[in-house]
Amino acid sequence: MATRITLGDGAKASFWNDAWLQGQCPKLFAPALYNISMRKNRSVKEALAHDTWLMDLRSGLTEQMTDELTNLAALLDDVQLQPDEHDSIVWRFSQKGSYSARSAYILQFEGAIKFDCHHLIWGAWATGKCRFFVWTAILSKILTADVLLRSNNYFCPLCMRNLETTYHLLVDCPWSRLVWDAIATMTKLPSLELATWNDSSDLKTWMNMRFRLAQADNRKKVLTVMHLVLWEIWLERNRRIFSLDSRQINVFLKKVADEIHHWNMAGAGIPFDPG
Structure with missing residues (x-):
């Protein structure tokens, strides 16, 4: 009572x-x-x-x-x-x-699960589907190898050699690392450069480090880029699994560049140099 x-x-x-x-x-x-x-x-x-x-x-x-x-x-x-x-x-x-x-x-919130990284979600200029995906990814709730294990297919579809986890797929996979390195150059955001990465094992920690390393006036831009790229990597992963279709990394980066252009037209404000 x-x-x-x-x-x-x-x-x-x-x-x-x-x-x-x-x-x-x-x-x-x-x-x-x-x-x-x-x-x-x-x-x-x-x-x-x-x-x-x-x-x-x-x-x-x-x-x-x-x-x-x-x-x-x-x-x-x-x-x-x-x-x-x-x-x-x-x-x-x-x-x-x-x-x-x-x-x-x-x-009303007694017993609720506290989420201490709301800034990583709402600090970005991003579409609703991207925000939702990043939120579920931070919580490790996206359907990765734990589901694919049922069909004895638990390798990362991007590199085909490591166990697929949320962090490996979106950040630590060699394919994904090449993507992030190219994106750091394309957007001129130093906190995304591989040289600034330290050892981490989960997406929340990695995103927080990228966010805190960025200059104050670039933090929203960094979050926005992370949302966009994380979402595009997830789409590429699903394309390979469900459509048996894979893009070369240069084709993938062209797709990301097009998305950045579209987001900027809508007001995202991402610094962009296609090179």
């Missing part, structure tokens, strides 16, 4: 709907009785006065209802209202114990 209730005069707490009875909500441990109650919104004070809650019940109790009635009545025997004190209802999810829209909003 989101609230904790300390019973006083019983005027504020709801008899059926609040967790006031030994920390429990009566409708949860006596659901059959709750269903036949004709007045479900009475306060504790109203319900206990002259056993009004009992008179609110429709006739014709079943065996389950009788058991619930016996248990509920036994718990109510120990209840003593405090006429001189108000009920205290405390919101459990704020330090002050009072409800706020902010605390309720934060509560």
